[in-house]
Amino acid sequence: xxxxxxxxxxxxxxxxxxxxxxxxxxxxxxxxxxxxxxxxxxxxxxxxxxxxxxxxxxxxxxxxxxxxxxxxxxxxxxxxxxxxxxxxxxxxxxxxxxxxxxxxxxxxxxxxxxxxxxxxxxxxxxxxxxxxxxxxxxxxxxxxxxxxxxxxxxxxxxxxxxxxxxxxxxxxxxxxxxxxxxxxxxxxxxxxxxxxxxxxxxxxxxxxxxxxxxxxxxxxxxxxxxxxxxxxxxxxxxxxxxxxxxxxxxxxxxxxxxxxxxxxxxxxxxxxxxxxxxxxxxxxxxxxxxxxxxxxxxxxxxxxxxxxxxxxxxxxxxxxxxxxxxxxxxxxxxxxxx
Amino acid sequence: xxxxxxxxxxxxxxxxxxxxxxxxxxxxxxxxxxxxxxxxxxxxxxxxxxxxxxxxxxxxxxxxxxxxxxxxxxxxxxxxxxxxxxxxxxxxxxxxxxxxxxxxxxxxxxxxxxxxxxxxxxxxxxxxxxxxxxxxxxxxxxxxxxxxxxxxxxxxxxxxxxxxxxxxxxxxxxxxxxxxxxxxxxxxxxxxxxxxxxxxxxxxxxxxxxxxxxxxxxxxxxxxxxxxxxxxxxxxxxxxxxxxxxxxxxxxxxxxxxxxxxxxxxxxxxxxxxxxxxxxxxxxxxxxxxxxxxxxxxxxxxxxxxxxxxxxxxxxxxxxxxxxxxxxxxxxxxxxxx
Numbered sequence: 001x002x003x004x005x006x007x008x009x010x011x012x013x014x015x016x017x018x019x020x021x022x023x024x025x026x027x028x029x030x031x032x033x034x035x036x037x038x039x040x041x042x043x044x045x046x047x048x049x050x051x052x053x054x055x056x057x058x059x060x061x062x063x064x065x066x067x068x069x070x071x072x073x074x075x076x077x078x079x080x081x082x083x084x085x086x087x088x089x090x091x092x093x094x095x096x097x098x099x100x101x102x103x104x105x106x107x108x109x110x111x112x113x114x115x116x117x118x119x120x121x122x123x124x125x126x127x128x129x130x131x132x133x134x135x136x137x138x139x140x141x142x143x144x145x146x147x148x149x150x151x152x153x154x155x156x157x158x159x160x161x162x163x164x165x166x167x168x169x170x171x172x173x174x175x176x177x178x179x180x181x182x183x184x185x186x187x188x189x190x191x192x193x194x195x196x197x198x199x200x201x202x203x204x205x206x207x208x209x210x211x212x213x214x215x216x217x218x219x220x221x222x223x224x225x226x227x228x229x230x231x232x233x234x235x236x237x238x239x240x241x242x243x244x245x246x247x248x249x250x251x252x253x254x255x256x257x258x259x260x261x262x263x264x265x266x267x268x269x270x271x272x273x274x275x276x277x278x279x280x281x282x283x284x285x286x287x288x289x290x291x292x293x294x295x296x297x298x299x300x301x302x303x304x305x306x307x308x309x310x311x312x313x314x315x316x317x318x319x320x321x322x323x324x325x326x327x328x329x330x331x332x333x334x335x336x337x338x
Numbered sequence: 339x340x341x342x343x344x345x346x347x348x349x350x351x352x353x354x355x356x357x358x359x360x361x362x363x364x365x366x367x368x369x370x371x372x373x374x375x376x377x378x379x380x381x382x383x384x385x386x387x388x389x390x391x392x393x394x395x396x397x398x399x400x401x402x403x404x405x406x407x408x409x410x411x412x413x414x415x416x417x418x419x420x421x422x423x424x425x426x427x428x429x430x431x432x433x434x435x436x437x438x439x440x441x442x443x444x445x446x447x448x449x450x451x452x453x454x455x456x457x458x459x460x461x462x463x464x465x466x467x468x469x470x471x472x473x474x475x476x477x478x479x480x481x482x483x484x485x486x487x488x489x490x491x492x493x494x495x496x497x498x499x500x501x502x503x504x505x506x507x508x509x510x511x512x513x514x515x516x517x518x519x520x521x522x523x524x525x526x527x528x529x530x531x532x533x534x535x536x537x538x539x540x541x542x543x544x545x546x547x548x549x550x551x552x553x554x555x556x557x558x559x560x561x562x563x564x565x566x567x568x569x570x571x572x573x574x575x576x577x578x579x580x581x582x583x584x585x586x587x588x589x590x591x592x593x594x595x596x597x598x599x600x601x602x603x604x605x606x607x608x609x610x611x612x613x614x615x616x617x618x619x620x621x622x623x624x625x626x627x628x629x630x631x632x633x634x635x636x637x638x639x640x641x642x643x644x645x646x647x648x649x650x651x652x653x654x655x656x657x658x659x660x661x662x663x664x665x666x667x668x669x670x671x672x673x674x675x676x
Binding site: 066068131141144145176177178181183185186187189208209210211212213214222223224225226228229230231232233234235236237238239240241243244245248249264265268269272 | 404406469479482483514515516519521523524525527546547548549550551552560561562563564566567568569570571572573574575576577578579581582583586587602603606607610
């Protein structure tokens with residue numbers, strides 16, 4: 001598998017992104033094409049820049065975090081994220097990974113690869129560490145204003161991903177709401193609830209914010225505004241808790257911190273809540289593979305995202321997703337309810 | 339101050355609710371009227387039920403957690419939550435506290451006390467423990483589908499509460515969104531952003547989920563669906579973290595758990611994230627005082643909610659809120675934008 005990595009995307013690009021590619025290729029049988037400014041990238045490659053299984057594809061532009069994604073992707077024909085997806089479109093690579101502007105990833109993916117037939121809105125899925133197992137939250141930011149049908153399709157897409165990429169068996173789908181009864185929630189959720197109920201999906205009903213951490217339901221569906229708020233809230237709370245535990249341990253446990261039991265706790269707490277462990281959010285619903293990582297990704301996070309992209313491509317998730325969409329498309333009664 | 343306490347509301351009512359009233363009146367100069375079924379309540383009062391500063395007001399109905407709040411409150415004229423607010427309307431009590439169906443609290447408050455002039459939608463505020471100080475999140479569940487003006491008014495109401503009840507000086511107001519730029523967010527948030535920007539409120543702009551835990555911004559505004567998801571997500575994550583830390587400490591720290599440094603950490607962690615410490619969510623925008631507590635409230639949580647109600651009433655928050663609304667009502671350019 002060959003993966004295009006947007007070398008210019010992310011808070012610490014290109015240095016940390018390049019470092020992630022180097023570590024990934026050293027430890028795993030991956031081929032990576034770094035897409036971005038040749039000179040800047042080469043500055044961060046060791047020696048003369050000739051590394052096994054790492055290539056550089058030069059392009060002179062990129063999309064900044066504060067740019068309007070759609071406008072920037074359309075205007076900058078040589079932007080790294082756009083060029084990366086063009087490599088995928090042309091069959092040069094099997095997947096694209098970026099820690100840059102997630103809106104630009106979405107725009108470039110749709111512009112170059114296009115949506116899978118039947119998919120109204122591609123969506124970002126994020127994997128949370130539930131107590132009983134992983135939980136997929138979808139959408140975490142691609143679509144801030146949704147219709148009920150979009151929420152319904154998110155469930156179908158997440159299921160295809162869960163089964164073909166994460167190895168889940170018949171995952172349950174829950175709708176994120178503010179009470180378990182179908183009558184609870186806002187207008188969007190109440191209508192989406194009815195769509196799910198009339199389908200033959202493994203719909204478990206409404207779930208609440210706390211269910212993201214239990215693992216009782218494998219897939220939790222929400223609009224991209226709610227999902228993104230949830231994602232950032234979780235990150236903020238993880239930071240707050242870790243800081244608090246660290247302060248307490250420093251004050252009360254033995255001075256030899258690394259050897260103390262508290263140090264182990266802190267390490268595991270960090271690891272547990274660390275988004276870097278989970279390798280980024282796949283964009284479901286495009287004709288190909290696109291993974292977006294946190295802007296502040298470390299080399300390790302980039303490595304994990306590359307591994308996820310590799311796994312996603314190998315398991316033919318897009319084909320599976322396309323098959324599922326075809327199957328549901330025939331249920332006209334549902335798809336006519338927009 | 340005299341407070342009506344809905345003795346029939348909550349997962350462990352009336353026993354735990356009554357216990358909370360007893361503890362509150364033992365330790366603080368409060369007068370409480372327990373509203374609910376006389377016989378059931380008396381069963382949980384010690385001795386012959388004659389306690390200083392605790393009365394019982396009999397009524398034979400109550401609203402269950404799974405009932406449609408508005409219908410139940412309208413139909414059940416003798417429901418405890420409705421009777422409690424009628425006592426407030428008639429000047430018998432200064433405030434109402436309930437751990438019952440929050441929708442029923444909202445419906446009963448609006449039906450009996452009514453909204454403050456100018457307020458379109460009363461909203462629940464919740465207090466979060468930010469690292470730099472308390473953060474008020476509003477709305478956490480009263481209004482699941484909002485218009486931009488509602489979000490604007492939530493900020494005005496929260497400010498009045500923050501200043502007159504929590505002693506905050508010129509609190510900043512942020513809009514919960516998924517990016518700091520005003521162009522980020524869903525349609526509702528983008529329009530509300532413009533309303534705030536054209537006002538003379540201390541608007542700091544959009545904030546993200548993680549800001550709930552920093553305390554950089556004192557007031558964070560969102561619709562009731564997003565706020566309620568955030569509230570329950572926080573509870574779920576607090577439980578998950580506490581369980582994890584507890585398991586780690588049990589496995590790795592000395593056997594004498596209560597005396598170990600880890601036990602202190604766990605106690606403080608629990609205390610920090612415990613909603614019971616914060617005494618419930620005030621309903622802002624009604625002509626009077628209504629506080630709703632978590633359904634699973636302990637006696638201590640009930641006590642803290644009674645103290646908050648007392649504080650709210652003493653500080654004349656409703657009057658302050660009314661004054662603020664009058665002031666903003668004159669800014670017709672904003673209020674005409676619905």
